[in-house]
Amino acid sequence: MSYAYLFKYIIIGDTGVGKSCLLLQFTDKRFQPVHDLTIGVEFGARMITIDNKYIKLQIWDTAGQEAFRSITRSYYRGAAGALLVYDITRRETFNHLTTWLDDARQHSNSNMVIMLIGNKSDLESRREVKKEEGEAFAREHGLIFMETSAKTAANVEEAFINTAKEIYEKIQEGVFDINNEANGIKIGPQHSPSNSNLPPGSKSPSQSSGCC
Amino acid sequence: MFGRFSTALQNAVDVLAPPPPLHEDFAYHWKKLIRDYLDATNGRRLPVELTNIPARFEQILKILAREDQEIEDENRPGPCLEYLLQHSLLDLLATLASSDEPPGTRQYVFQFTSRFLNNAKMQQIAHTNVFQPLQRLVSQCDGTAPGPTEFFEVRFLLSLAAVVRRNPSLVPVFTCGLENSEASPERYRRSSCCSSEQSCLSSSCISDVSGTASSSQTFQNLIGAQISSRSTTPHNNPLFTPLVTSSRSKSVRLVVQPEAACQDCQAVSSSSSSDDNKSLVVDESAQFPLLDAAISYIQSPDCHVRVKACQAIMLLVSIPDSRAAEVIVSDTLLLSRLTARLCDLYHCIPFTTEPGAIDDMHVSWGLDMASSDVLWAEGSRQLASFLAWYDFCDQVIAEAHSTIGQALAWEIRDKFLSEIFVEDTLSQPLAITLLAKMFKVASSRLLNEALSEWLVGDRIVKETPSSKNPTILRNLLSNWASPRTDLVLETLRFFEVVLDKSDLKVLDALMFVYLDSYSFLDACNNLDDTLEETIDPLQIERIVQSFVNLVPVGLRVNDDGGYEQYVAESRRQYSAVLSSLKGVPVANPTPVRPQNELSACKTRRELFFEGPFLRTLFNSLANIPYQAYEVNLELTGIVSKVCLRPERSVSTFLIESPFLKLVPEADTLHSVLHRVATLLASAVIARPDYEACLRATRHRLITEQPQPPSPSKAKENEWNLTFENIVVIEELCKELAAIAYVKYQHRANCTSKLPIKITDT
Numbered sequence: 016m017s018y019a020y021l022f023k024y025i026i027i028g029d030t031g032v033g034k035s036c037l038l039l040q041f042t043d044k045r046f047q048p049v050h051d052l053t054i055g056v057e058f059g060a061r062m063i064t065i066d067n068k069y070i071k072l073q074i075w076d077t078a079g080q081e082a083f084r085s086i087t088r089s090y091y092r093g094a095a096g097a098l099l100v101y102d103i104t105r106r107e108t109f110n111h112l113t114t115w116l117d118d119a120r121q122h123s124n125s126n127m128v129i130m131l132i133g134n135k136s137d138l139e140s141r142r143e144v145k146k147e148e149g150e151a152f153a154r155e156h157g158l159i160f161m162e163t164s165a166k167t168a169a170n171v172e173e174a175f176i177n178t179a180k181e182i183y184e185k186i187q188e189g190v191f192d193i194n195n196e197a198n199g200i201k202i203g204p205q206h207s208p209s210n211s212n213l214p215p216g217s218k219s220p221s222q223s224s225g226c227c
Numbered sequence: 228m229f230g231r232f233s234t235a236l237q238n239a240v241d242v243l244a245p246p247p248p249l250h251e252d253f254a255y256h257w258k259k260l261i262r263d264y265l266d267a268t269n270g271r272r273l274p275v276e277l278t279n280i281p282a283r284f285e286q287i288l289k290i291l292a293r294e295d296q297e298i299e300d301e302n303r304p305g306p307c308l309e310y311l312l313q314h315s316l317l318d319l320l321a322t323l324a325s326s327d328e329p330p331g332t333r334q335y336v337f338q339f340t341s342r343f344l345n346n347a348k349m350q351q352i353a354h355t356n357v358f359q360p361l362q363r364l365v366s367q368c369d370g371t372a373p374g375p376t377e378f379f380e381v382r383f384l385l386s387l388a389a390v391v392r393r394n395p396s397l398v399p400v401f402t403c404g405l406e407n408s409e410a411s412p413e414r415y416r417r418s419s420c421c422s423s424e425q426s427c428l429s430s431s432c433i434s435d436v437s438g439t440a441s442s443s444q445t446f447q448n449l450i451g452a453q454i455s456s457r458s459t460t461p462h463n464n465p466l467f468t469p470l471v472t473s474s475r476s477k478s479v480r481l482v483v484q485p486e487a488a489c490q491d492c493q494a495v496s497s498s499s500s501s502d503d504n505k506s507l508v509v510d511e512s513a514q515f516p517l518l519d520a521a522i523s524y525i526q527s528p529d530c531h532v533r534v535k536a537c538q539a540i541m542l543l544v545s546i547p548d549s550r551a552a553e554v555i556v557s558d559t560l561l562l563s564r565l566t567a568r569l570c571d572l573y574h575c576i577p578f579t580t581e582p583g584a585i586d587d588m589h590v591s592w593g594l595d596m597a598s599s600d601v602l603w604a605e606g607s608r609q610l611a612s613f614l615a616w617y618d619f620c621d622q623v624i625a626e627a628h629s630t631i632g633q634a635l636a637w638e639i640r641d642k643f644l645s646e647i648f649v650e651d652t653l654s655q656p657l658a659i660t661l662l663a664k665m666f667k668v669a670s671s672r673l674l675n676e677a678l679s680e681w682l683v684g685d686r687i688v689k690e691t692p693s694s695k696n697p698t699i700l701r702n703l704l705s706n707w708a709s710p711r712t713d714l715v716l717e718t719l720r721f722f723e724v725v726l727d728k729s730d731l732k733v734l735d736a737l738m739f740v741y742l743d744s745y746s747f748l749d750a751c752n753n754l755d756d757t758l759e760e761t762i763d764p765l766q767i768e769r770i771v772q773s774f775v776n777l778v779p780v781g782l783r784v785n786d787d788g789g790y791e792q793y794v795a796e797s798r799r800q801y802s803a804v805l806s807s808l809k810g811v812p813v814a815n816p817t818p819v820r821p822q823n824e825l826s827a828c829k830t831r832r833e834l835f836f837e838g839p840f841l842r843t844l845f846n847s848l849a850n851i852p853y854q855a856y857e858v859n860l861e862l863t864g865i866v867s868k869v870c871l872r873p874e875r876s877v878s879t880f881l882i883e884s885p886f887l888k889l890v891p892e893a894d895t896l897h898s899v900l901h902r903v904a905t906l907l908a909s910a911v912i913a914r915p916d917y918e919a920c921l922r923a924t925r926h927r928l929i930t931e932q933p934q935p936p937s938p939s940k941a942k943e944n945e946w947n948l949t950f951e952n953i954v955v956i957e958e959l960c961k962e963l964a965a966i967a968y969v970k971y972q973h974r975a976n977c978t979s980k981l982p983i984k985i986t987d988t
Contacts, residue, residue, distance in 0.1 A: 023594065049292060051345045054382075054389045055538035056593060075593070082393045085545035085626035086538050089593045089618075197589035 019068040022182055023075070023199035024175075025090050027115055028100035029108040030079030033134040036165035037100065038076045041175050046166050053078040055086050063176055065183050069203070072179060084118075091122035095191070095199030096178045100132045101149075103162065104141040109133075109148065116156060124198055126191055130159045130178045137164040249294050250306035256286045257316065267329040275331035284339045295346060304351065312351070317343075317360035325367055337379035340364060344386040349394045358400050361387060365401075365516050370523030370536075377527060381535040384521045388539040391517065391546065398551045402515045402558075513554045518543045522564045537592055537619055544627035552628035561631070562638040565620055569643050572613040573661070580610055582660040582717060592619035617665060625671035636677040644681040653702045654709070656717040663721040666728060675730060682725070683736035692836050700736065704843040712855045719861040726868040729807050738869070741838035742876040749888040750832070761978050767971045773885045774964035777900045778957045779908045784918075784925055793965035797871070801969050804871050835890045837880070844869070845899045852907055856951045863959040866896070870966050882967050900960060907953045911946075924950035 026034045035053050040046055042059040057076045062069055075094070077087040091097075099115055101108040112131070119129065133149045146162055153160035159177060163170040182200070185191045191198050247255070260283040267278045275281065294305040304312060311317070317340070324336035340361070344352070351357055365387065368380040391397050521543065524536035544555060555561055584607055592615045620639060624632040652658045669675050682699055694701075706718035725733055775790060837845070844865065851859050870881050879887070884895040911917040928951060 051342060054345060054386055055535070055542070080393070082389065083542070086541045086593070088626065089541075089591060089622050093589065093591050093594055194587070195589065196587075 017069070018062065018071040018203040020183070020186070020193075020203060021071045021073060021201040022095045022179055023073050023093060024096045024098065024178065025075045025077060025087075025094045026098045026100060027077055027087070027119060028079055028098075028132075029102070029105075029111050029115075032079065032100045032102040032105070032108050033165045034079065034098075034100050035076050037098070037132070037134060037163065037171060037174070038074055040165045040168050040171045042074075044168070046168070048166075052080075055083060056090055061175075063179060065176070065180055070179055070183070071203075072175060074175075088118070088122050091119055091127075092124070093197055093199050094123055094127055095182050096128045096130065097123065098130050098132055098174060098178065099158070100134050101144070102135050103133045103144045103146075103149075104135050104138050106143040109144045109152075112152060126185060126198060128159070128178055128181045128185065129156075130161065130174055130181075131156075132174055133160075133162040134165060136162040136169060137167045248306070249290055249297075250310055253287065253290045253294075253307040253310055256283050256290070257310070257314075259283055260287070261319075264323070264329075264332075273329050275329045275335060278329060280329070280332060281335050284335050288339060288342055291343070292346065302350065308351065312354050312356050315356045315360070317357055318363070321360040321363040321367070324364060334376045334379045337364070337376070337383040341379070341383045341386040344383070344390055347390065349390075349397065352390055352394070352397060353400060362401070362516070365520050368520040368523070370520070370525075370527060373528055377524065377529060377532050378535070381521070381524045381527075381532050381539070384517065384524075385535050385539040385542070387517060388521065388542040392542040395546050395548045395551065398546060398548055401517050402513050402551065402554050513558050515543070515551075515554050515559045518555060518559045518561060522560050525564065525568060534593060541623065541626060544623055544631050547628065549628065549630060552630040555628075555631055556634040562635055563642075565623065565635065566638045566642045569613075569616055569620060569639065570647060572609070572616050573643075573647060575609040576613055576657070576661070577609060578657060580607070580657060582656065582713075585610060585660050585664050588614060588664075590615045590618060592616065592622065613661075614664070614668070618668065621669055621671050621674050624674045629673075632671065632673045636671075636673040639674070640677040640681045644678070648681075648699070650697060650702055653699070654706060654714065656711070656713045659703075659706070659714070659717040659721050663717070663724045666721070667724045675728070676732075679730045679732045683733050687732070687736045687740055689740050690836070690839055692834075692842070694839075701839055704839055707843050707847050708850070712858060715854075715858050716861055719858065719865060723861070723864055723868060726865065729804070734872070737840040738838060738872070738877060739874060741836060741841070742874075742880050745876060745879065746833065747835045747837070747880055747884075747889050747893045749890050751888055762971050762975050764975070767968060767975065769886070770882060770967045770971060771964045773897060774960045774967060777897065777960045778904045778953075781912060781918075782904070782908050782921065782953055783957060784921055790961040790964035790968065793962045794968060797867075797962065797965040797969045800867075801871055801873075801966070801973065805873060805973075808873065832890075835893050837893070841869075842894075845894055845896070848896075848899045849903060851903050851952050851956065852910070852949065854952075856948065856955065859952055859955045863955060863962070866959060867962050867966060870896075870963055871970075873970070878970060882963075882970070896963075900956065904953075904956050904960075907949060907956065910949055911953065914946075920946070920950050921953060925954050928954055 026038060028034055030052070035050050035057065036046060038057075038059045039050075042061045053076060055078055059074045059076065060072060061074075062071050064070065075090050077083070077090060097119055099112065099119065101112060103109075116129070119127070131149060131153045133144060133146065149162065150160050152158075159181060161170050161174045161177070163174050165171060182191065186193055186200065191200055193200050193202055260280060263279045263283060267273050267275070267280070290307055291311075294307045298305045320336045320340065324333045327333040344361075347357075352361070364383065368384055370377070370381075387401075391401055518540065521536050521539035524532050525540075527533050527536070540561070544552075544561065546552070588607070588610060590611050620635065624636050626632075627635070648658060648662065666678055669678055682703075684698065703718055703721065706714050709715050709718075771790065836842070844862075847854070847858075847862055848866065851862070854862075869877070872878075881896045884893075885897050889895065911921075914920070924947065
């Protein structure tokens with residue numbers, strides 16, 4: 016299945032906020048309560064539709080620990096969207112958002128769409144960060160905001176898809192130069208003159224995930 | 228009533244037959260694993276997937292994870308882990324991986340070990356019965372056998388690299404003089420000085436059931452010492468005793484540490500006496516097999532494997548430890564392999580690659596795998612591989628310990644740039660395009676410095692007009708006069724990129740070193756007046772008009788406005804240039820030479836030489852009537868970039884020259900442009916319809932309508948070219964007038980006490 020556009024995303028935020036679980040829920044529609052620590056950067060992909068157009072999302076899930084920053088900084092470049100995740104049950108993950116945002120803004124292209132995500136909304140009883148605080152932070156820094164639960168899948172689809180919609184609108188408005196790959200956007204292969212000879216063994220671009 | 232009874236009954240059952248403790252469960256699965264192994268290898272060659280071995284691994288990991296969750300004292304291993312340590316289970320697994328019996332086992336061992344590492348604590352890794360098997364496993368990873376196991380091997384290396392990156396005090400454990408042979412005698416000797424027992428499948432596997440392994444001998448003492456002293460490689464550490472029989476020949480390298488690194492190393496290891504500015508790395512036993520193993524996978528045909536290997540390399544080079552950095556620079560394959568791959572990938576780029584494809588391509592190493600998704604044009608895949616690898620090197624230089632970053636930047640300068648881009652290569656348009664791309668995308672400070680040094684040399688030597696030594700810069704400048712339009716164009720674009728980079732060293736070599744002494748000024752100039760800061764609107768107007776008037780009146784077509792149309796764009800560009808000069812005072816960026824030094828010029832004067840760059844630029848401008856339109860257009864881009872430089876000497880020489888008396892040998896921008904404009908005018912002025920032709924040409928060029936040259940009308944094409952060049956010159960003069968306006972307006976605003984009202988046009 017060919018796509019009209021390909022968007023590249025990164026998922027960033029402190030360790031243990033549920034970045035890998037969000038990706039797994041989005042690509043495989045399942046939840047894994049015990050997840051190994053992400054080492055370096057892992058990869059997932061899924062096809063969505065916006066405006067009756069197929070859009071392929073390539074998502075890089077980054078390790079949250081400081082020790083991995085030397086790797087993850089490379090992935091900011093060339094991303095069209097970023098999901099910046101914190102854990103509503105751990106105040107410190109919210110307090111670190113400014114550092115993450117500075118790092119992202121410094122190393123990414125200026126048009127990158129950033130979605131702020133307060134994850135683990137199912138753990139209402141252990142909540143430490145009010146929803147209003149997330150909203151205020153997003154407003155102050157020009158981000159989109161959502162609370163999600165990778166466990167119950169609440170808002171997970173929406174988080175990924177709304178980010179894509181925002182990028183799509185920016186393309187329509189001409190903000191993103193789609194011919195500049197550094198923006199993290201590619202035009203689908205049907206626009207390419209030689210799409211008939213796919214390389215042998217190339218993976219089906221339908222819903223798939225794996226690690227890179 | 229009944230409920231209470233059943234609870235009591237359950238309690239009684241639990242007392243009589245409680246669920247087996249975790250460690251018993253663990254031992255059970257382990258013994259079963261061994262039994263499965265023996266069954267599977269007993270004559271039959273069953274693939275591992277048809278045995279219970281994968282399921283046993285899974286069970287064992289689950290039990291370890293559960294124990295980890297339940298454990299209260301984090302510093303003491305739980306009974307399952309204790310069992311794993313005491314019975315050298317990882318050592319057995321390393322042997323299993325080595326034999327790969329039953330077929331496919333190897334992959335499961337690496338998978339198991341990766342996950343074990345991802346959850347392990349530092350104290351566990353430092354245990355003799357853990358790090359030794361890990362070293363054995365590392366030595367089994369050499370990237371020589373592409374296949375399904377490769378991915379699990381490299382993921383294991385990445386997991387281990389992550390452990391070491393998080394715990395730099397483990398570096399000594401993994402930078403030992405371990406030879407890569409499994410049966411290396413050194414290894415055994417070193418092991419014995421750590422008083423650990425050897426275990427191998429034959430001796431302890433079967434007896435494992437009866438538990439013959441001796442009690443755990445930990446490396447805690449060593450690690451404790453490491454942490455407390457924060458010195459990463461104590462000299463009395465048995466791990467660092469030189470191995471007499473080391474077969475590996477080493478090059479002794481003098482590691483010069485940059486200041487930043489030096490401060491760092493003093494902070495980290497103040498107790499280490501050899502940590503001075505220059506430390507001689509002669510530790511014959513030091514090696515970093517983990518890094519060398521990761522490097523061996525960078526050429527894998529599988530991009531997933533390559534990216535994981537790169538991630539592992541990135542983690543290890545960024546360990547904040549100056550000793551580790553020295554070992555990596557001196558005793559691993561990092562510098563040579565990374566640079567060699569850059570050379571190899573460069574040579575793979577087909578000659579037919581379109582320069583446009585190079586300009587448009589944006590790749591970064593980490594997104595390498597995405598390339599499988601994209602259908603590249605001819606040659607683009609090779610190009611993408613090269614650029615992705617260049618990006619990786621750039622990022623390594625940016626992220627690595629500064630000792631490594633500097634060493635790699637120099638290695639790339641000496642072994643890639645200097646060896647590939649030799650005289651012959653510098654006359655190939657594709658090579659020049661790639662050079663321009665490399666200059667453009669380089670982001671790390673050290674790589675940019677290395678590029679600059681390659682281009683203009685370590686030390687700037689002022690050349691004379693008669694200098695004939697074939698430097699890189701001279702070779703590139705000689706391309707400007709080439710009859711090959713594509714070569715000229717690509718070279719001009721390269722210089723445009725270089726000027727955009729604004730590297731002061733390069734600008735010094737191109738211009739400043741020749742102009743900063745103001746030796747182009749005749750001695751009769753009153754230097755105080757010449758370098759006067761204040762400037763009034765009348766002077767600005769005179770300077771602006773000096774450019775506008777370069778084009779003879781008869782050739783000027785002012786239909787679409789004069790220089791004013793360029794002012795806004797020039798102002799934007801000038802602000803960009805100024806903002807790129809961080810920390811340099813904007814009003815007067817170049818300190819003016821003291822007066823007495825200038826006076827000295829009066830007594831004994833050397834002939835003025837504007838330098839090879841400006842001379843080539845003037846020559847090319849003079850050649851405008853005989854050059855292709857595209858070349859001339861590109862040339863005007865260079866001229867305006869040069870004129871936008873805020874340095875005072877550049878402005879004085881290039882922009883103010885009509886109002887100064889210069890030494891007789893000095894050619895100026897004004898005189899060159901004036902000669903060209905006059906020459907072009909004389910060529911067309913005899914034609915009665917020249918004004919109409921000029922208008923038509925202007926209209927065509929500005930609306931960017933292509934006019935394909937028709938071979939039947941050679942004469943007409945020649946005329947077209949002349950008219951096109953007139954338009955180019957006129958527009959260039961307007962742009963230069965606008966630049967002059969913007970610059971002097973800026974200076975006036977900065978220096979005048981009374982604000983000068985300058986109307987924006």
